[in-house]
């Protein structure tokens with residue numbers, strides 16, 4: 001009761017009409033008041049509700065009181081206390097009363113209820129979000145601290161209705177027990193009213209006291225709770241602080257760690273780069289070291305190679321020397337044996353002679369006896385012979401007489417016939433007959449002159465043909481180059497790639513594209529080079545000898561017309577030079593065939609020809625007669641031991657500047673046409689050339705064929721004999737087959753002389769590449785010298801064309817000196833014309849690509865030298 005009345009305003013008499021509160025506080029077991037909140041009276045609850053939604057604030061602090069506790073009985077709404085008036089049986093105007101009738105539902109929009117709801121909502125929200133809870137706490141704390149103010153505020157909110165019922169002014173009911181409305185004289189009534197008011201107030205005071213107690217309990221609970229919460233809040237704040245400082249520390253640690261990590265990473269990367277650089281340097285060092293070692297090893301290997309080669313050469317030389325010594329010994333032995341045999345033979349001959357002498361002596365008497373007989377017989381034979389001779393003379397004179405008689409008889413017959421015809425003539429029409437005779441003799445004369453005219457035409461035509469042929473050859477150039485690639489042989493593979501782009505065109509077969517082997521550039525890129533070459537004619541690997549020869553026909557035919565022609569077969573060893581020259585349908589046999597046919601054709605035009613052949617070899621700048629005796633060849637010292645006793649032949653080359661003729665001394669020459677009359681002479685194979693009647697066929701081309709075959713065999717045999725030292729002699733020397741054709745035409749008194757040189761040149765491999773040493777090196781040097789001289793001569797002929805006094809270096813090699821009058825152009829002094837065909841032979845193998853390329857380069861140099869010249873000289 002010490003409270004100010006304002007505080008009492010908080011206690012409403014209509015609190016019992018409020019909706020039944022739901023306890024949001026936990027049961028406060030053991031509380032000082034000894035009651036649970038559920039046990040608090042409705043006024044308590046009302047007071048709490050009016051206290052600003054403290055339950056709402058507390059709600060989130062304890063989750064267990066969020067909901068209404070189930071199972072608890074709903075408190076019966078408190079029946080409002082009846083007023084004194086009611087008790088006095090006076091009706092009370094309910095519209096004036098602020099106490100709602102029992103069962104009336106409270107207005108949900110009331111501010112206190114709203115506050116409670118807001119608190120409840122806040123509580124439910126606070127449950128969901130701790131921060132909200134903390135805010136609520138803090139709010140609660142604040143409210144706690146301003147409790148008095150808050151209470152006053154809350155007390156004002158529901159203060160609108162006056163708890164004391166005041167009757168309306170226009171009320172006519174004087175009996176209505178409303179204070180201040182009773183009549184002043186109604187003391188009793190007023191007393192009653194006072195009493196009832198007093199009772200009401202007492203009740204209200206009692207309930208207010210209850211509420212106050214409950215409020216105080218709640219307050220203490222709140223306070224404890226607030227303290228707890230404050231503590232909690234403090235704890236949370238400190239833990240939050242700790243946590244944030246931890247977080248900060250962790251962040252700082254993280255930052256430091258990140259920085260450290262970054263630094264470590266950078267260091268690590270730097271280390272890696274350093275290690276990589278070091279590694280590269282080491283690698284380069286190791287590479288260069290390795291390279292040096294490889295070079296060292298290579299040098300050692302080369303040295304070893306050289307040493308082995310030298311040793312091999314020495315062993316070879318030793319072996320050769322031993323062999324030569326042995327051969328020399330054998331030869332000496334042989335000579336000694338021969339000497340002995342001769343001695344023996346001489347002794348035997350002496351013995352025989354002695355025997356004969358003895359027999360002679362013994363039979364001398366017998367001989368003297370028979371001598372007279374022999375003498376007689378001889379005189380008989382002599383007389384018979386004389387008789388025979390006189391008989392023969394008689395027979396001959398008789399035969400002569402007979403023949404003269406026959407001739408006389410024939411002439412007499414003719415005379416007689418003439419006389420008879422004369423008699424007839426005289427008998428007949430003398431004039432007509434004499435006319436007829438004249439006509440006939442005219443006709444005869446005409447026929448004779450027509451024949452002469454036809455012969456003249458034929459000769460003129462022949463001359464024209466020769467001129468035309470000369471012009472054609474002139475136009476084509478006096479030096480022509482053909483290229484031929486041989487096919488792959490059995491067991492050969494990996495050919496080099498060559499294209500023949502114009503092979504299908506009409507004037508084709510002049511170009512070839514050679515693909516170089518694929519190489520790698522310094523940057524490791526593949527390099528495929530190709531080179532195009534153009535020549536007078538290009539033959540692929542499928543071309544047979546006959547096709548090549550067909551393109552040489554006109555050139556070879558010009559030999560018949562008096563030209564000097566050289567066909568030079570050039571190329572590396574094994575490229576097919578010999579096959580193309582001497583093989584089946586090769587240039588040598590086919591040329592002879594063609595020349596024989598030509599000679600036959602020209603015979604009908606009054607030309608008669610003779611053909612002579614020689615075969616010569618140029619080996620180490622020395623001439624050897626391939627048709628002679630190989631033992632007479634001028635070999636080097638070692639071989640001389642085995643040809644002891646044979647006189648060495650020396651062959652000199654002579655040129656006649658006026659006739660343009662070249663002669664070689666001591667050179668064997670074989671007549672291929674006309675066949676010799678004497679069968680006993682060379683060639684011995686001639687005996688085999690017989691016809692069906694088994695008689696020699698000396699007058700047929702068979703002789704020539706046989707002679708050529710024999711000639712080639714002799715040359716091959718001689719080369720084999722000479723090849724005791726150099727096993728590949730055939731490819732290490734130049735061989736020249738010389739055919740000289742002499743022709744004459746009696747009718748026109750024309751003469752011609754042409755020479756055909758068919759040259760099989762030595763292998764053109766390079767000295768550097770072949771790595772030859774000793775005698776092979778000498779051979780190779782000689783080959784290179786002669787081949788380069790050949791190139792120089794042709795180049796000089798080309799560059800000095802037209803200059804009659806030009807110097808051509810023919811004398812630089814035996815080969816060029818020998819071919820001087822047959823290497824393209826016209827000899828200034830003699831006017832003799834010559835033509836050259838260079839036949840380049842190529843190997844199809846990729847492994848021989850370099851050699852093929854140098855052959856093509858040489859051929860291109862020659863092909864560029866087209867020399868103008870005159871026509872063949874005729875005497």
Ligand SMILES: Nc1ncnc2c1ncn2[C@@H]1O[C@H](COP(=O)(O)OP(=O)(O)OP(=O)(O)O)[C@@H](O)[C@H]1O
Pocket residue numbers: 485486487489543544571572573574575576577578579580730731732762763841
């Ligand atoms: N056109 C070809 N058709 C078939 N075989 C060929 C042809 N050309 C060459 N040959 C063969 O190739 C081989 C070498 O040829 P050949 O002896 O003619 O070469 P080469 O150049 O004369 O050699 P060397 O210089 O050593 O004498 C031979 O067996 C030959 O039969």
